[in-house]
Amino acid sequence: MxxxxxxxxxxxxxxxxxxxxxxxxxxxxxxxxxxxxxxxxxxxxxxxxxxxxxxxxxxxxxxxxxxxxxxxxxxxxxxxxxxxxxxxxxxxxxxxxSMLDEVVVTALGIKRDEKSLGYAVSQVSGDELRGANQTNLVSALAGNVAGANVTQASGTAGGSSRVVLRGFTSLTGDNEALFVIDGVKINNDQLNSESKGNATDGVANSNRGIDLNPDDIESITVLKGGAASALYGIDGANGVILITTKKGQANPNGGLTVSAGTSLSFSQVNKLPATQSTYSQGSAWYSGDGLTPEHLAPETGWLTSWGPAYTDLVWDGEAYDYDNNGAIALKSDLPGGTPVTPYDNVNNFFRTGVTTRNNVSISGGGETATFRFSVSDTRESGIVPNNTFGKTNVSLVSGIKLMDNKLNITTSANYINSGGVRIQQGSNLSGVMLGLMRTPITFDNANGSADPVNDPTVYTLADGSQRNFRGGGGYDNPWWTVNNNPFTDNVNRFLGNFQTSYKFSDYLTVSTNLGLDTYTDRRQQVYAINSRANPAGKIIEETYNVLQTDAYLLFSGGTYLDKKGDLDLQYQVGFNAFSYSLNNLYTEGTDFGFIGFSHLSNAGTLNSIRNVDQYRSVSGFASANLGYKKFLYLTVTGRQDYDSRFLVPGEEVAMSDIGFFYPSVSTSFVFSELLGLKNNSAFSFGKIRASWARVAKAPSSVYATSTTYAPVVGVNNIADGWTNGISTTGYLLDNVAGNPLLLPEISDEFEIGTALNFWNRRLSIDVSYYNRQTESAIVPATVSGATGYTVIFLNTGSLTTNGLDVAISGTPIQTKNVKWTIGANFSKYKTIVNELSDGLDQLFLGGFTGTGVYHIPGQEFGQIYGGVFLRDDAGNMIINDDPTSFLYGYPLASSELEVIGNPNPDFLLGITNRLRVADFTLSFLFDMKVGGEMWNGTQGAMTFFGTSANTENRDIPGAETTVFEGIAGHVDADGNVVTSGTNDVLVGLNEDWYTDNGGGFGSVAEHFIQDASTYRLRNASLSYAVPAKKLVGNALSEVRFTLSGNNLLLFTPYEGIDPETSLLGSSSNGQGLDYFNMPNTRSVTFGINVKF
Amino acid sequence: MRNLLFIVGLALIFTSCKKHFEDINTDPDQPLTAPPNVILGGVEGTLAYAYGGDLSRHSSIFTQHLTGVSRQWAVLQNYGIVSEDVNTVWGDNLYAGVLMELKQLKAAAEADGWLHYQGVAEVLQAYTLLVVTDNWNAAPYAEAFQGAENLQPVYDSQADIYSTVFTLLASAKTNLNLVDGGPVVPGAEDALFAGDAASWIGFANFIEARAYLHRAKMDAGNYSSALNAIAAGGLTADCGFPFAGGGNANPAFQFNEQRGDCAIGSKLQELINDLNDPRRHLYDHAFDDAHPFMTGDRSVFLGTVTEQKFIEAECTFHEFGAAAAHPLYIEAINLSFGMVGYADSAAAYIAQPEIDPGAGSLTLDHIMTQKYIALFQDPEVFNDWRRTGLPALTPNTGTAIPRRYPYPQEELNLNSNTPSATIFNSVDWD
Known part of the structure; x- marks a missing residue:
């Protein structure tokens, strides 16, 4: 009933x-x-x-x-x-x-025989996605798709992930793939609340792809190349991730299929920067002789750990705000004191994260109508205390077939609630890792508390000031920041589409698809009074409303063009209207009246900003697929887009100025068909394919065609790069100038490839080579300040990508009880930036003024650029030969910055294995990113602070053990290098050196560039499906137990955290920076899935 | 049937397109134009923030008003200033943040006949250009501020910039002396002088005196020109941008509060200790402590009557001798004590023979040393030291003290006209 x-x-x-x-x-x-x-x-x-x-x-x-x-x-x-x-x-x-007739979903959801495609596509099944056990769907693609580079920004709960297909298409615009669900575009933005655009600080915000529920996904098709995605026009230029959701399945006797799954995961930090464990807070600089390290107590506010070894120190046992064990004294001064033992702040801080996932779906229906209803819930608590993320998805998909199945109506409605509590990170006085990794071994952030996260006395002194190792100055005690500076977000999202199609005949089907994606993201960031990032206290209340609509009208059909049926034509002609709007209301209150009530009403100053971004496009497109005798195929497509982002305010709308045409042509030749190999058991299938396409892109920001005045308050804040700056009333002309003559970026892509099957599909090989040339790339070019602006949008960039994707899959063993499949996805690409703009020899993408990610003409995409040691023409370091200098005998810094690292990997390789023995299945994904460098800014700073492991073997001041290899010399008053032979000056690797250019706060960064290659067991799972025979007579039809692990093994030469990290977040093109980024995790999951 | 549908579809899309697109790409939250009175406050704030921020910090390390103790500033202490360090102050602050805005402000004022706004813009242009050329020598001006039309403007020589400065000041005084035809005259939004034209004229004369003084090292005739400028009516009160504290705090305060990294400089400390200067209680601060003097609500002064009096004293010393300069010198010290609220302590301080050697024995060293102490962390001290070598400074490292700023990295990279120079090269008047 x-x-x-x-x-x-x-x-x-x-x-x-x-x-x-x-x-x-x-x-x-x-x-x-x-x-x-x-x-x-x-x-x-x-x-x-x-x-x-x-x-x-x-x-x-x-x-x-x-x-x-x-x-x-x-x-x-x-x-x-x-x-x-x-x-x-x-x-x-x-x-x-059979592979021969494998049907794949292509652009606009059109199903086509794979053999007819003139370009490569990759498919990922829903099971593979779920096997990855990731909250973020994007992370689950890692290693599963040849040509896809997936980067997780951090290991925090709710952190973002980025997927770039086949290298980079745009210099500074979005390079991430477009997400399309059941035919309509969905939003995958990562919206940052603070430091928009170049977030070296703030919290790890989610990319909105995180809202998708892997349990609702049937399969994913990845359209990697231009020809595959050309029909998506201006938004599909980076490739497309086509997601097909699960639909209702008709069930015998009108019954319902119910599936349910539950899983429990435990995660922990997988890798941390190594710390020294000998030396205390202090310095030699202020001691009597200026050489002997002296312990400086927290109340002095001293920042570094260049003090005496802890073995020389004792606790006096007296009552003391900063340490339950008492104040620290020299053992020689207080022989009766308790010997100091070092504190392990780092390991005491992180906790075991717990994630629970529950889902249930009900599916049923009959001939005419089907439905699927699902609910899923994920609750995640991160490895950083108080960091949480959760999401709840409710989905209802229904399908109706009427009029002899000619009329099809499908509706999909999804409600998502997601969000959590996020913690400050990165270059930020309230950042967790920043305060944590700088803490001396002689200061216990937790002050001995067994439950520091719930014990305010750990991080607050009686007067409400902060208890940290710098006497209330410096950086937040991590326990303070996780409690007093929380960021909370709450997203309510509706995603849905309504599809109808009516098949008049084989010649004509008319279909429509109306998609809606809208969400409200409510956020709050609090900084309590005495938080180091905002000592007077600060609160941000922010709301984002995003609305996307995507509508299609499509005419499609097919026919044989001759009587014999050798030549067949399929066509699609359609129209598309897309609109996007983002409405952001940001209110900031600063200067709280009193401690303990972090609320807008307690703020002394309120600032509020509204920001509306909007654009629209309308397009017409057509595609024709010709097939000859099922072995030769030709596809031609064309799309005309009109995009509002090229409109100039105040000028008459001229459609010709905002309209652009993109063609593509692709062909597939199934030579095995011609050679009569169809029934050949050794070599059963072979085709070659080739394609050419032109795709275009709009500017990454709206309103790029004009320059506006912006209020000083909140937008044009007056600052100098060191301080928070000020706001006064009034408006200032934006330093970033628009350009009314902007044109789209044009990318031409050529692809050639082959697909081969041997031994009845026991071995399949798919290889693609591609070349993509992007011209007139839009460059928000940093310009000479003397132009009156700091940045002007110019259509001047050029970049070239060459790449190779190889996918191999095989089934070495296939018997009744044992089946072993193995697959390898290999990706190699290189994107070279040919030109930025005339005279522009670098383009800042993100990071810091001294060390950042830049495009440099002639180099690979997004190079790490920073300070280097001074060298002569032969490459020898110049060692300071000025005996009066403070740094006599140490290497000199060059005054020029140079490319110091390349964050792009040489190649990616994912190896999947699936071994089924009877009812057990073991699968694992081994994933390599080989090559690619990262700036270990964390280690650089920790070296300055004397907390990094590489300062463990420091020279005691006065001791001199090292002669730097190089040529003695100096720079004379005219800027010329004057040398004086090989350097032979003995110097110490000590506080003087490490707090200057030997550490990360000097003007040199090159010595903190490290190989970020990773070799990891990304996931491994063992599952047991209860045999169907044992379930006879039971309500259950399927029971599966799964034990799996993520990131169980990681090998990397990188000396910091897991180098799959990004300081600037996943939406930035500036990758390869690590500055107190949150660490990554490894996890173990136990799950049960049942069906009845 | 099919054809008909296509045609109807196409027609629908194309006719509805224009309406569909209107104003979509116009930012609804920011205006395309703004009147002069709306721009002025932000320009003054930007100039004051740069003058009391980076310009002060960098030059104060060279003049030993400050010691860079920590991190990047420890490197600057050893003259490790690199081109990157001045990108922001040059590009974001002085060029795009002040001079470009002033150009817009002036153009809008000129178009509407708002003469006093035009005059105010010219005074601030002159002031800013002087700061630019004194620290960087040749700099773009004549061809600058054209956006994408000219991405690489040529550099004007220092001599050209100085003549531009004098022209601007003359024009400013003319405009400020006329009856303003505009409906809005500078008022409350003018943080420096609340729209008082006479004060702006006085400030223009002060800037003119400063400009002549800088070039006196090249041509001693400039001393009398400077005196004439002040005699025409200089500052009658300090020209300071008032910071409010809290979220609108003084830039030096913000730096000390948010970063620390700097402490009092060696030479300044030595002088205030040796001369038993009561102001040491204000100036002296250990690294990373709350600064007793640079408080959040302290103004950044773009020009003071104290400095003006020291200019008079110095020029008079050169023109009319020690005895004539002596009362001006004593008055300047008194003004400087008054400025920091120590007027009562001045007499005892001055009574020391090291301070007041008597009218006949007054030397330039006395004047410049007292000016050095009075203009705490003022970028002008760097100009004074380069002109006079007084007080004598010992380099923090090596054998020389920087005599200018490096050109910004962004200029070097993006404008091929940028001359090459090291920080040890002199500017043309030096």
């Missing part, structure tokens, strides 16, 4: 017509493992009558007189036709769809 009621609610009519005279029964099983297949549709050919197999693959059907044959169909299997003889039993063995 209840079930029927549910069905009625969903307006689904289930109709099983039974008017037969004879009963036929049987079992349908899979050729792969002989097991029964549940849900196979069995129809009497020529009628609408049919049924479905049950959980063991059994069926019964009443067959009327005169019925001729039965058709058995199932997703992923070859359809089977059986004559109805005179017997009462028809058993069927179904074969998986």
């Amino acid at each position: 209840k079930r029927k009621f549910l069905l009625m609610c969903c307006l689904m009519a289930v109709q099983i017509v039974v008017y037969g005279q004879r009963k036929i029964s049987g079992t349908v099983s899979s050729s792969e493992d002989d097991s029964g297949i549940v849900g196979v549709v069995i129809k009497i050919v020529g009628t609408a009558t049919g049924t479905f197999t049950d959980e063991l693959g059994r069926y019964e059907l009443q067959v009327p007189d005169g019925a001729d044959s039965l058709k058995f169909t199932f997703v992923g299997m070859e359809p089977v036709f059986k004559k109805i003889g005179t017997g009462g039993t028809i058993d069927v063995v179904m074969e998986p769809l």
Whole structure:
């Protein structure tokens, strides 16, 4: 009764017509493992009558007189036709769809034979996604797609991930792939609340792709190249991730299929920067002789750990605000004191993160109508105390087929609530890692508390000031910042689409697809009074409203062009209208009146800013696919876009100025067909393909065609790069100048490839080579300040990408009980920046003034650029030969900055393995990123502070152990290098050196560039499916237990945290910076999935 | 049927397009134009923030008013200033933040006949150009501020910039002396003088005196020109940009508060200790302590009557001798004590023979040393030291003290006209 009621609610009519005279029964099983297949549709050919197999693959059907044959169909299997003889039993063995006729979803959701495609696509199944056990769907793509580079910004709960397909298309615009769900574009923005655009500080915000529920996804097709994505026009230039969601599945006897899953994960830090464990807070500089390290206590505010070894120190045992063990004294001064033992602040800080995921879905329906309803919930607590992320997804998909299946209506409605509590990170006086990694071993951030996160006395002194190692100055005590500076976000999102199609005939189907993606993101950031980033206190209340609509009208069909049926044509002609708007209301209150009430109403100063970004495009497109004798295919597409981002304010709208045309042509030649290899068991299939496409891109920011005045308050804040600056009333002309003559960026991409199958698909190889040339790339070019601006948008950039994608998959073992499949996805690409703009020899992408990521003409995309040691023409370091200098005998710094690192990996390789033995399946993904460098700014700073492990073997001041290799010399008053032979001056690796250019706060950064290659066991899982036979007579039809782990092994030469990290977040093109980034995690998950 | 649908679809899309697109790419939150009175406050704030911030900090390390103790500033202490260090102050602050805005402000004022705004803009242009050329020598002006039209403006010589400065000041005084035809005259939004034209004229004369003084090292005739400028009516009160504290705090205060990294400089400390200067209680501060003097609500002074009096004293010393300069010198010291609220302590201080050697024995060293102490962390001290070598400074490292700023890295990279220079080269008047 209840079930029927549910069905009625969903307006689904289930109709099983039974008017037969004879009963036929049987079992349908899979050729792969002989097991029964549940849900196979069995129809009497020529009628609408049919049924479905049950959980063991059994069926019964009443067959009327005169019925001729039965058709058995199932997703992923070859359809089977059986004559109805005179017997009462028809058993069927179904074969998986052969590779030869594999159908893939292509642009606009059009299903095509893979063999007819003139470009490479990759597919990822929903099971593979779920196997990755990632909250963020984007992270789950890592290693699974040749040509995709996935980077996780941090290991915090709710952190963002980025996917770039086949290298970079745009210099500074968005390079991330477009996300399309069931035909409509969805939003994957990462919106940063503080330091918009170049967030070296703030919290790790989510990319909105995190809202998607992997349990609702049937499969993903990755359209990597230009020809594959050309039909998406201006927004598809970076490739497209096409997501197909699960739809309702008809079920025998009107019953419902219910699946449920639950999992529990534990995560911990997988890698941390190494610290020294010998030397105390202090310095030699202020001691009597200026040489002997002296302990400087927290109340002095001293910042570094260049004091005496802890073995020389004792606690006096007296009551003391900064340490329960008492103040520190020299052992020689207080022989009776308690010997100091070092504190392990770092390991005491991180906790075990816990994630629970629960999902349930109900699916059912019949001939006319189907539905699927699912609810899923994820609760994640991160490794950083108080960091949480959670999301709840509710989804209802329904499908109706009417008028002899000619009219199809599908609606999909998804509600998502997500958000959590995020913690300050990065270059930020309130950043957790910044304060933590700088803490001396002689200061206990937790002050001995067993539960520091819930014990305010740990980080607050009696007068409300902060208890930290710098006497309330410096940086936040990590326990302070996790409690007193929380960022909370709460996203409510609706995602849906409404699709209709009517098939007039094979020649014409008219379909529409209306998509809506809208969310409200409410955020709050608090800085309590005495927080170091905002000592007077600060609160940000912020709301984002994002609304995207995407509408399609599509005419499609196909026909044979000749009588023999050798030549066939399929066409699509359509129109698309897309709109995007973001409405951001940001209110900031500073200078709280009193401690303990961090609220807008307690703020002395309030500032509020509204920011609306909007653009629209309308487009017409057409595509024609010609096939000849199923071995030669040609596809031609064209799209005309009109995009509002090229409009100039105050000027008449001229459609010709904002319209752009993009063509593509691709061809596929299945040579195996011609060579008659179809039935050859050793070499069964081979094709070559080639394509060319032009894609275009709009400026990465709206309103780039004009220059505006902006209020000083909140926008044009007056500052100098060192301090927070000020706001006065009034407006100032933006330092960033628009350009009314902007044109789109044009990328031409050529791709050639081949797909080969051997031994009946036991081995498949797919290789693509591509070349993409982007011209007139829009450059927000840093310009000479003397132009009156600091940045002007110019159409002057050029970049070239060459790349190779190889996907190999094989099945070395396939027996009844054992099946081992192995796959490898190899990606190699190089994007070279050819030109920025005339005279512009660098373009800042993000980071710091001294060390940042820049485009440099002639170099690979996004190089790390920073200070270097002074060298002569032969490359020898110049060692200071001026005996009066403070740094006599130490290397000199060059006054010029240079390229010091390349963050782009040489190649990526993901190796997947899946081994099934009876009811057990073991799978693992081994993932390599080889090459690519990262600036270990964390280590640089920790070296300055004397907390890094590389300062463990420091020279005691006065001791001199090192002669720097190089040429003695100096720079004279005219700026020329004057040398005086090989350097032989003995110097110490000590406080003087490490707090100057030997550390990270000097003008040299090159010595903190490190190889960021990673070799990791990205995930491994072992699952056990209870055999179907054991479930007979039970309500359950499937029970699966899974034990899996992520990041269980990591090998890397990088000396900091897991180098899969990005200071600037996933949406930035500036990758390769690590400055007190949050560490990454490894995790173990136990999950159960049931179906009944 | 099919054809008809296409045509209808196409027609629909194209006719609705224009409406669909109107104003979509116009930023709804920011105006495309702004009147002069709205721009002025931000320009003054930017100039004051740069003058009391980076310009003060960098020059004060060279003049030993400050010691860079920590991090990047410890490197600057050893003259490790690199081109990168001055990108912001040059580009964001002085060029795009002040001079470009002033050009817009002036153009808008000129178009509407708002003469006093035009005059105010010219005074501030002159002031800023002087700061630029004194620290960087040749600099773009004549061809600058054209946006994408000229990405690489040529550099004007220092002589050309000085003549531009004098021209601007003359024009400013003319405009400020006329009856303003504009509906809005500078008022409350003018943080420096609240729209008082006479004060702006006085400030113009002060700037003129400063400019002549800088070039006196090249041509001693400039001493009398400077005196004439002041005699025409200089500052009658200090010209300071008032910072409010809190979220609008003084830049030096913000630096001490947010970064620390600097402490009092060696020479200044030596002088105030040796001369038993009561102002040491204000100036002396240990690294990373709250500064007793640079408080959040302290103004940044772009020009003071104290400095003006020291200019008079110095020029008079050169023109008319020690005895004539002596009363001006004593008055300047008194003014400087008054400025920091120590007027009562001045007499005892001056009574010391090291301070007041008597009218006949007054030397330039006395004047410049007292000016050095009075203009605490003022970028002008760097000009004075380069002109006079007084007080004598010992380099923090090596054998020389920088005599100018490096050209910014962004200029070197993006404008091929940028001359090459090291920080040890002199500017043309030096």
